[in-house]
Each structure stands twice: as structure tokens, then as C-alpha cells.
Amino acid sequence: MSTTLITGGTVVSATGRRQADVLVDGERIVALLEPGSTLLGSDLRTTVDTVIDATGRYVIPGGVDAHTHMEMPFGGTSASDTFETGTTAAAWGGTTTIIDFAIQRFGERVQDGLATWHEKAAGNCAIDYGFHQIIGGVDEDALQAMDELIGEGITSFKLFMAYPGVFYSTDDQILRAMQTAAGNGATIMMHAENGPAIDALVAQHLARGETTPYYHGVSRPWQLEEEATHRAIMLADLTGAPLYVVHVSAKQAIAQIAAARNAGKNVFAETCPQYLYLSLEEQLGAPGFEGAKWVCSTPLRARAEGHQDEMWLALRTNDAQVVSTDHCPFCMKDQKELGLGNFSKIPNGIGSVEHRMDLLYQGVVDGRISLERWVELCSTTPARMFGLYGRKGVIEPGADADVVIYDPNGHTSIGYGKTHHMNMDHSAWEGFEIDGHVDTVISRGTLVIDDGAFRGRIGHGQFLKRGLSQYLL
Ligand code: DUC
Ligand code: ZN
Ligand code: ZN
Secondary structure, eight states: OOEEEEESOEEEOSSOEEEOEEEEETTEEEEEEOTTOEETTEEHHHHSSEEEEOTTSEEEEOEEEEEEOTTOEETTEEOSOOHHHHHHHHHHTTEEEEEEEEEEOTTSOHHHHHHHHHHHHTTOOSSEEEEEEEESSOSHHHHHHHHHHHTTTOOEEEEESSOTTTTBOOHHHHHHHHHHHHHHTOEEEEEOSOHHHHHHHHHHHHHTTOOSTHHHHHTSOHHHHHHHHHHHHHHHHHHTOOEEEOSOOOHHHHHHHHHHHHTTOOEEEEEOHHHHHOOIIIIITOTTTGGGGGOOSSOOOOGGGTHHHHHHHHHHHTSSOEEOOOBOOOOTTTTGGGGTTOGGGSOOOBOOTTTHHHHHHHHHHTTSSOHHHHHIIIIIHHHHHTTOBTTBSOOSTTSBOOEEEEETTOOEEOOTTTTOOSSOSSOTTTTOEESOEEEEEEETTEEEEETTEEOOOTTOOOBOOOOOOTTOO
């Protein structure tokens, strides 16, 4: 087993920062030491196998992206990142763990859906990975499977109030799945948009000849996110299930979550970089078919209504607790283009897995969140929320040596063909400039990114059996 000493850096956690050297032995962190510590009289730097000088840089726990969709079949095509390309891109951006969504389709056994995801991922990942389970058909068998999967390390289940005929669950199905979660300690993750009402609006826009990507956003108004969020909160409250609302984009939805939390309910919110930076007017409303790049659900919201600023504020005040990407990339060619002349046929999704740590760090530079909050939102809380804390999300003796060395004096220009390793023919983040840089990424003690090169190995990434959320009441 080889030893590594990361010297001279500022170790940042969710609760503070300090100058410390980090000693790694094999796959684990074994000590945080006063800078320049000695062991039995010898300078540690002379006794370890590798010394990494992190002077002037931040040493942070590797990012945990709790919401990705590698190779996800959607809208007649499949998300363009495989587990190989997607986890490699994640590593480039300082993310060392992803939690992807295994899918049970209507009529399929939950266990078969999960087995398919294990087959896709096993041996193909550059970093560690876990799974949530999408339940696309709540019935007796599926409810029983929810109990079984807990023991297999799948401790969170996603339901959809949107996409009728695809992933959609009715309120009675949601209620029953929540009752099961309340019984077995699982977390219910909710895509909260009123799908049937959206479908009616979509048909009306198309009938009027309003077919461009802009109308994707217009047909999914904030009222239908707020309504579904409120309904999900009430159903969760009734059943006692913990509720984690994914990809919150509307300020009114976050207000519902804040009110629920203030009333003591066990409700959590995730948002994504696209809802912090991008908008209905600027991106979805781009000329011609360009807006297709930013078709995702929930949709980008109107900047004129102030959603983006409210989401930043929610991150600061802990009304929202996690930033994930909802990474679901599609190329323009042959994929997004399926919706030329009909926005409802554009596969939904944006690719961001490579840029989350940078985009959120820019929030530190811009005075939106603190350095510690950056680590908390992107690494520590997702680890705690989804049963990985201790191994992931923290730099402490005993934790996996998933470490990122981040240079606050570096610079990252984001764009297709520049810093982009995702399997996409465009970037949703073209032209974004970040006042910081991911220099070095270590996964379970193994160097993955260093000195501008990928030094990892496909197949290094292991499946993570997750425990229950630390936020259970
Ligand atoms: N939203 C997306 O944008 N893509 C995949 C599924 C989802 O809910
Ligand atoms: Zn969703
Ligand atoms: Zn998603």
C-alpha cells in the first residue's frame, strides 16, 4: 500500500478551515497533521511514497454529485455519457462520487431495472458510484422491492409527479410508496411538477404553432412546480416519510420547502447550477433552435421573476441543502434535434457533471456562499443525506482518501473542446469563466487527475452500498 502526504494546503470542511497536512495510507486518510510534523524524529516528507505540495491551495473532500443520469433512455434516445465518459468527466471537475438513478419502468421488476444499472456501471467507472432507484410503476411487488433494496445499499427512491405514461405516479401510488419509506427508513426523492396539467398546456401551445424550445419553459410554469411541491410535502407529512425534492427551480417551490422546514417537517431541497445561473429568457429563448441545449425539467425560470437570486439565497440560508447537477446530457445532433418543430420531443437534460464544483466555487468568489458552505453543499451534505458520510464528504482519519486540491488563484474557461470531457457536441456552459481551478483529484488514494492529465483507471470506481440518511428523525 502506498502512502501520500498532501502538504501545505488549507483543509476546508463544512465547519471550518485550517492549515494541515493530510496523510493517506492506501485508500484511506489516516491523519491530519500540523504542517511539517515529524514521525519518530523523521520528516514525514522523507518517509512517504509521494508528497503533493498543496501550498496556497484548498484541500477539500471530493465532490459528491447525488443526481446523475448516465446512459439514461429518454425521449427515444439515451443520455450521451456512458458511465465511463461521465465518471471521467466528473473526476476532471473534482467530483469523486456520483449517485446515479437506476430505473424501473412500468411493467418491469424493480430488481431487473437495478440489475441493468449494475451491468452498465460495473467495471466502467473512474470514480465511486451508488444508485438511487426510480420507481416507475408502484404496485405490490415494487413496494416489497423497496424493502429488499435497502439491504443492497439502495436507500432512496425517486418518484415522478410529471411525465404521465412514462415515469408518472398517481397520488395514491405516491402515498403508498411514502408509507413504505416511512417504515423502512428510505428517503423519497420527488420530481415535483404537475405532469397532467403540463401535458394539457403543451398540447395547447403546439396547437397554436408555438413549437420552439422557449415554450418548453412556458408550458411548465412555476405554479405547477409549487403546487406539486406542496402536495408532495403534505403527503410526506401524512405518512412520515422524509422527502427530498430534486432539482428545485422556482422560488415559490423553495418557499414551500422553507415553510415546511420551519414547521419542523423533514423536507429537503436540491437545486442545480442551471437554476442558479441560466434563465428562460436568455437560454431557452435563444434564437432558432439553440434553446434546445437548455431544455431540462424542471425548466429554467424567468430571470425577470428573480428565481436565480432566490435559489442562491436559499443555499445560503439552508432552505436548500444540496447542489447536484441532474446531469443528463444529449447532443444537439440526432438527439436534441428530435424536437425540431416540436419542443415536447426534445430530450430533457443538461450536461454539467464536470462543472458543478467550479460553478459553485464561483459563488464563493462572487460572495454568494462561504468557502465552507461550498464544501457542505457539494460534498458533505449529499454524503450525509444519502448514507455515505464518514467514507465520503469529509477529510478525517478513516474516511476514503477522496481529495481535491483546488487552486483559488487558478482559472477555468469552460467550453466545448476546452475543459470539456463530457460526451457532448456542445456545452451548456460555453463561455463561463471561473476564478479557480481543479488541480488534483484523488479517489480512494489513487491519483485520477493531476497536472492537466487523466491519470486514473476505468474500473477503479466501486459500487457504494449506502446506509440510511443521517437526516432521519
Ligand atoms: N429532468 C431532466 O431534465 N432530465 C431527465 C429527467 C428529468 O427529470
Ligand atoms: Zn426529475
Ligand atoms: Zn434527474
